[in-house]
Amino acid sequence: xxxxxxxxxxxxxxxxxxxxxxxxxxxDRISLGVRRGETVGIVGESGCGKSVTALSIMNLVRPPGRIxxxxxxxxxxxxxxxxxxxxxxxxxxxxxxxxxxIAMIFQEPMTAxxxxxxxxxxxxxxxxxxxxxTRRQARERxxxxxxxxxxxxxxxxxxDYPHQFSGGMRQRAMIAMALSCxxxxxxxxEPTTALDVTIEAQILxxxxxxxxxxxxxxxxxxxxxxxxxxxxxxxxVMYTGKIVEHAQTDDIFYNPKHPYTLGLLQSIPTIGxxxxxxxxxxxxxxxxxxxxxxxxxxxxCPYAMEICAQAEPPMYQVGTAHQCKCWLYExxxxxAV
Amino acid sequence: MTSKLLEICxxxxxxxxxxxxxxxxxxxIRAVDDVSFFVRQGETLGVVGESGCGKTTMARCxxxLIEPTEGSISxxxxxxxxxxxxxxxxxxxxxxxxxxxxxxQDPFSSLDPRMSVFDIISEPLRLHRxxxxxxxxxxxxxxxxxxxxxxxxMDLYPHEFSGxxxxxxxxxxxxxxxxRLVVCDEPVSALDVSVQAQVINLLRDLQEQMGLTYMFIAHxxxxxxxxxxxxxxxxxxxxxxIASSEALYLTPKHPYTEALLMAVPIPDPRRKIKRLPxxxxxPDPSNPPGGCSFHTRCPxxxxxxxxxxPVLMELEGEPDRFVACHHAxxxxxxxxxxRLSRG
Numbered sequence: 001x002x003x004x005x006x007x008x009x010x011x012x013x014x015x016x017x018x019x020x021x022x023x024x025x026x027x028d029r030i031s032l033g034v035r036r037g038e039t040v041g042i043v044g045e046s047g048c049g050k051s052v053t054a055l056s057i058m059n060l061v062r063p064p065g066r067i068x069x070x071x072x073x074x075x076x077x078x079x080x081x082x083x084x085x086x087x088x089x090x091x092x093x094x095x096x097x098x099x100x101x102i103a104m105i106f107q108e109p110m111t112a113x114x115x116x117x118x119x120x121x122x123x124x125x126x127x128x129x130x131x132x133x134t135r136r137q138a139r140e141r142x143x144x145x146x147x148x149x150x151x152x153x154x155x156x157x158x159x160d161y162p163h164q165f166s167g168g169m170r171q172r173a174m175i176a177m178a179l180s181c182x183x184x185x186x187x188x189x190e191p192t193t194a195l196d197v198t199i200e201a202q203i204l205x206x207x208x209x210x211x212x213x214x215x216x217x218x219x220x221x222x223x224x225x226x227x228x229x230x231x232x233x234x235x236x237v238m239y240t241g242k243i244v245e246h247a248q249t250d251d252i253f254y255n256p257k258h259p260y261t262l263g264l265l266q267s268i269p270t271i272g273x274x275x276x277x278x279x280x281x282x283x284x285x286x287x288x289x290x291x292x293x294x295x296x297x298x299x300x301c302p303y304a305m306e307i308c309a310q311a312e313p314p315m316y317q318v319g320t321a322h323q324c325k326c327w328l329y330e331x332x333x334x335x336a337v
Numbered sequence: 338m339t340s341k342l343l344e345i346c347x348x349x350x351x352x353x354x355x356x357x358x359x360x361x362x363x364x365x366i367r368a369v370d371d372v373s374f375f376v377r378q379g380e381t382l383g384v385v386g387e388s389g390c391g392k393t394t395m396a397r398c399x400x401x402l403i404e405p406t407e408g409s410i411s412x413x414x415x416x417x418x419x420x421x422x423x424x425x426x427x428x429x430x431x432x433x434x435x436x437x438x439x440x441x442q443d444p445f446s447s448l449d450p451r452m453s454v455f456d457i458i459s460e461p462l463r464l465h466r467x468x469x470x471x472x473x474x475x476x477x478x479x480x481x482x483x484x485x486x487x488x489x490x491m492d493l494y495p496h497e498f499s500g501x502x503x504x505x506x507x508x509x510x511x512x513x514x515x516x517r518l519v520v521c522d523e524p525v526s527a528l529d530v531s532v533q534a535q536v537i538n539l540l541r542d543l544q545e546q547m548g549l550t551y552m553f554i555a556h557x558x559x560x561x562x563x564x565x566x567x568x569x570x571x572x573x574x575x576x577x578x579i580a581s582s583e584a585l586y587l588t589p590k591h592p593y594t595e596a597l598l599m600a601v602p603i604p605d606p607r608r609k610i611k612r613l614p615x616x617x618x619x620p621d622p623s624n625p626p627g628g629c630s631f632h633t634r635c636p637x638x639x640x641x642x643x644x645x646x647p648v649l650m651e652l653e654g655e656p657d658r659f660v661a662c663h664h665a666x667x668x669x670x671x672x673x674x675x676r677l678s679r680g
Contacts (some may be wrong), residue, residue, distance in 0.1 A: 046530035135603065166618045196387035200616035201600040223530060226559075226602030230370055242654055249606045267534035271561035272586045276541070277563075279534030283499040 006033040007217050008057070008102075008185055013070035013085070015049075015056045024287045026052040028063065028241040034185065039211065041091065041217040041232030041249070043225060043264075045284055049241040050221045054187045057219070058104055059089045070150060076101060077184065100130040103178035107190040109170035112161040113177075118145070120158035123177045130181045141180065149176045149206060168199035172206065176328060187219045192227065204230055218228060223270055234321070237261045239298040243315075247322040257324040259301045295327065303328060341413060342373075342518060342550050343399070344375040348408035351467045353622060363444035366623045367396040369405075370574035374659075375647065376518070381544065381551040384560055384581065385564030389619055391574040392554045396520050399552070400439055401430060412437070415517070429670070435465060442523035442642040445481050451604040454481075455491035480509040483546075485539060504585030505539065512543065525560060536585075537564055558601050562586055565658075566679055570594050573630040575620055576649050579659040582593065588670075588679070589619045590652065590660045592635045595670040608676070637668050 015027040027049045034040045042050045055061050057072055072084035074097065087094040092132035101104055106112035123145065124138035124298060130272035133141060139158070146154035149172040162170055171191065178186055188207065192200040204227065217235045220231050227234055228249065237245040237260065245258040256262045282300040290296055307327050314331040318324045323335050349565040350369040353362035376382045385391045401422060410422040412433065420433060436493050438461075448457055452519075458480055459473045468476065474476040478488035484505040490646045495503055504524060511519055521540065526534040541564065543549060561568055561582075568585045570578045570593065578591040589595040594626035596615040604608075618625055626633050632642040641663050649661040 015380045016651040024431060045531060086567055143541040166620050196619070197558065198387065198615040199618060200602070202616075204602070205614055222603065225530070229606040230602040253606055254606065264530055265604070267531045269534075269537070269559045270604065271559050271562050271598065271601060274582075277534040277538055279538060280531035281535075282531055283501055284529060 005035045006056065006073075008034040008075070008219075009035045009071070009073040009276050010057065011058060011071040011073070012067040013053070013072060014019045015052050015061055015065060016068045017065040017192045018063055019288075020306075022288045023137040025290075026239050027056060029070070030236075030241075030243045032243065032246070034217045034219060036184070036236065037211070037215045037234045039231050041220045041228040041236055042219065043228050044234060044238035045223055045264075047240075047284055048286065050238050053190055053238070054104065054189045054219065056222055057084065058098055058102065058261075059084050059087060059094050060098075063091070069229060073100065074102065074185075081187070099126050099183070100181045101183055102187065103181065103183040103196075104186045105174055105178045105186060105188040105191045107193050109167065109174045109194070110162065112174060113170060115162055117157050118161055119164075119165065119173050123173075123180050124165065126177065127180050129209040131159055142176075145180050146173065149173070149186070149210070150180070150202075151175070151176070158243065160327065165196055168202060171195060171199075171203050173208070175203070175206065179214065179216075182214065183216070185217045186221065187221070189221075190223070191278050193222070193224070200227075207231070225253075225264065237264070240285065242296070244297065244325045245323065246320070251322050255319070255322075257318045257329065258297075258326050259303050260297050295325075339378045340417075341375045341411075343400065343552075344411045345395075346373050346405075346409045346411070346582075348372045348395065348398055348410065349406045350391075350398050350403065350676075351406045355534045360587055363556060364623050367574045367625065368622065369398065369635065370625075371444075372571075372574070372576050374569055374576060374579060376550060376552055379544075379548055379550055380566040381553050383561035384554040384571060385553060385556065385561045385568060387597075387619060387621060388555060388569035389492050389573075390571040391622075393522055394423050395571070396439070396552065397556055400434075400437060400520060402439075409659075412518075419442065419658070426620055430470055431465075435461075435514045436517045438514065438516040438518075438521070439520045439522060440504075440507050440511045440547075445495075446499055448503055449535065450481050450495050453491065454493055454495070457495070457506060458491070458510045458513055461510065461551070465514065467514075476513065477509075480512060483512065483543070484509045484563075487537075488669055499532070500528050501535055504528060504536050508536075508543070510590070512547070514547070515547070518550045520554070522554045526557060533560070540564065558597055569577065570597065573625055574621060575630060575661065576659070577612040577631065577648075579657075584658060585622075589673055590658070590665050590670070591662050592637050592670065593631050595673045596634075598673050599676065620621075629661075637664060637670075640643045 003257045012029050013027055017024040017026055029086055044050045056067055067085050074084055083093045120142045123142040127133055127138040127141050134140045143158055151157050151172055174301050232249045235249050237244045239260050245261050266278040280300050293312045295308040295313055298304040311324050313327045315323050315325045315335040316329040317335050318329050348369055349371055351367055352364040354364045386392050399410055412420045412422050415422055423493045429638055453465050455477050460479045460677045462473050471509040477491050481490055486505055509648045525536050553564055568582045569576055572593050578594045615634050629642040629647050632638040647663045649659050652658040
């Protein structure tokens with residue numbers, strides 16, 4: 001991997017939650033890189049740790065959760081590198097980074113926007129804070145960016161409140177907010193899951209347009225393999241807090257290596273294909289009851305071997321820019337993290 | 338061709354918008370607006386549409402969980418007699434409801450957390466006074482096995498199960514009375530992908546084993562297309578197209594159907610295309626546009642679409658194919674044809 005190109009690099013990140021019922025290793029030793037201008041997908045089912053990964057990168061993990069170990073290296077345009085994992089979540093440095101350099105688009109625009117401020121005020125707040133603009137300048141900036149994300153007559157809609165917007169428009173407003181300070185990295189956590197398909201298509205298209213206009217790096221977090229195929233350049237597949245496979249998007253769909261990835265692909269119905277689905281047996285396990293140092297997918301895996309229940313597989317290099325965490329590839333080169 | 342099991346004619350459900358001190362209706366939300374269709378014995382009719390298109394309201398009217406404003410719902414019972422569901426009194430309705438059951442969307446809120454699995458699945462049996470406690474326990478055990486759970490699960494409570502297992506419990510409850518028609522309202526949309534496939538396969542197996550008829554409602558076109566024999570597309574309270582799922586996929590006839598097909602992200606990076614998504618959003622159902630309700634977003638619309646409302650009609654030369662579009666027989670929907678040819 002050419003690390004020089006990476007604008008963001010996550011190394012061996014662990015985010016754990018200490019709950020009354022025990023320790024939840026929500027994100028467990030994951031590593032991933034994001035290059036300038038590309039879209040990296042993180043795909044997985046509920047509870048796999050994909051949202052906690054996003055929150056960790058934003059340094060927004062709240063107790064009882066905590067980033068326990070690892071690095072989140074952000075390399076800004078001027079060449080300086082910051083380890084987000086080392087910053088205090090409420091510290092000055094983190095606050096100047098968050099929203100300004102790295103921004104986030106949340107799943108539920110209704111809960112992520114506050115109902116008591118107008119859309120314009122919510123966008124202007126961040127701009128005034130980060131870009132040191134006056135109220136009037138910030139308002140102009142907000143109108144401009146709302147227009148850019150396709151809100152018709154933004155100079156009128158800017159004073160509307162979130163409830164006056166439709167679901168798709170709210171998501172556009174949230175994208176506008178995320179882009180208002182011209183960040184370099186945008187993390188989108190299930191940005192279209194709450195939307196209808198025709199609106200989803202609009203939002204995905206908008207994100208692509210914004211990306212090419214602003215040379216954005218996007219981390220696309222979703223459970224939907226269709227959205228991944230549509231958007232991502234590279235994909236990380238997550239299962240129970242770990243990345244189990246990483247590859248170019250085309251390889252994930254045409255040359256999947258991990259049994260879980262294969263299982264996911266065989267589980268989804270495709271339009272025009274009536275063949276019986278081949279689901280993965282069982283269900284996602286409870287993170288609380290997992291033993292350490294085994295393959296967590298083994299109980300559901302059709303290829304499970306003895307070793308899978310005894311030791312955790314390392315990440316193997318299984319092809320060009322293609323890694324897979326599975327004992328089936330023992331003998332391949334082990335990827336150092 | 339097999340016989341009809343259910344026929345809906347001119348179904349309407351209007352919800353009043355009440356305003357002011359006297360709570361007088363200031364207008365109506367036309368949630369279901371003059372919908373007609375039928376379901377054949379043993380088939381799966383998929384119902385697809387975006388949120389607010391009236392699919393759930395329509396299903397609830399069919400089950401008479403809510404009373405329709407207008408229209409008739411006919412059901413043919415085991416003896417082949419036609420029964421008008423919305424004219425039945427309480428006692429008659431209760432009898433007929435044994436044949437028509439529902440599986441709900443959210444397996445977390447549709448099961449009472451204070452009831453054991455036995456209580457949940459045997460409730461329909463108790464309501465209809467079928468068997469004593471022992472016979473009911475036997476039946477519950479049988480149903481649990483049928484949906485892929487174990488007999489001992491009947492002593493547990495819903496919180497002890499995963500989402501997929503809960504949905505299986507919901508299905509077992511729906512099957513307790515040996516129904517003929519099962520309405521599945523978004524039965525897999527709350528489930529993870531890997532578990533969703535298990536439940537879809539289960540529903541298909543049960544249909545084969547028990548000769549069930551399904552009305553399968555979902556917003557996910559790929560799921561509906563996969564499980565259904567015929568698919569009905571709804572938009573703003575109206576049916577815009579009904580066709581066999583193959584025909585719908587290969588040659589959509591209504592512009593909205595095409596738009597839906599084009600919008601679904603396909604899990605295949607080599608079939609990515611530069612698509613032009615449908616513009617705008619679904620109009621306000623309390624104030625739908627005149628003429629064809631889709632004309633505001635339709636790329637093919639002409640003058641007639643703005644002034645007169647198209648009727649759902651069987652296409653000439655294509656039996657079993659119903660489209661509500663002025664231009665159904667003349668326009669070629671180019672976008673989807675192009676995409677298909679790339680696949």
